[in-house]
Amino acid sequence: MILVVTGTGTGVGKTIATAALAARASGSVVVVKPVQTGVLPGEVGDIDDVRRLAGCEVVELVRLPDPLAPDTAARLAGVPLPSVAEHAARILSLADDHDTVIVEGAGGLLVRLDSDDGTLLDLASALGASVVIVVAAGLGTLNHTELTVQALRARGIEPSGLVIGSWPSDPDLASRCNREDLPRVTGVPVIAVLPAGVGTVEQSEFVAAVPGWFTAG
Structure with missing residues (x-):
């Protein structure tokens, strides 16, 4: 199974949600x-937080220093980005050896991942992945979430x-x-x-608590 995790924006808790989904998944x-983006070589990035919390295998394909959209950060750094097709090939190869591959996006669904306007949606x-949307709790989240859902459905993808x-x-x-609406x-x-x-909790506490955060089923 391949699962893509996107957010309605930056700072909505996407990395922690990715770790929770990884901790909940069965098999490899x-x-x-x-x-x-926004992380220098040797610094702790999102993928390191996922590994610390979920204890699973992690792979980071490209790291850029400026806290900007990937295509902008790459342009400023003078670094060529792999195309969406190349990203997809790498991820599909990982799916051959793992029961579950979870892909954490950067920012929102339409953030550009390469220099040819390829997005996380692409x-x-x-x-052919399932998609989970991480959303904020507070004011404004209904509009942001509906826009993201509509963008997915326009491409024939029903969010999971x-x-x-x-x-x-x-x-x-x-x-x-909002929780009700x-x-x-x-x-x-x-x-x-x-x-x-x-x-911020230890891995054992995080993993033990994960089932209680999810609805049944």
Whole structure:
């Protein structure tokens, strides 16, 4: 199985959600980050956080220093990016040796992953992957989530589910209403709600808590 994890934007909890999905998966699991931006060589990136929390195999294909969209960061660094087709080939080769491949995107669904306007949406389509959308809890998330869902459906991809990536310990009225309204306005189920701050716990505590964050089924 290949699963693509995207977000409605930056900072919605996509990396922690990816780690939770990896910890929940059965069999051999590898998490792939096609492009990591804003991290220097030797620094801790998203993929390192996934490995620390889920304890699974991880692969990062490209790392760029500036905290920008991948195509912009690559242009400034003078680094050629692999095409979406090349990313897809690498990921499909990993799928030959693993039961589950989880691909964590960068930013949102339409962020460009290469220099030819190829996006995460293009990659998901090329892979024939299932897609999970990580969303914010607060005000504005309904619009952002609906736009992402519509973009996927326009390409014939039905999202597998929504994950609220960081649920506050004291949710405000907007967050409480959004939790109820997200599946109603999108037609996509909320499959997990991750408490804020869980990315700081030890691996054993994280893995043990994961089943409680997901709905049954």
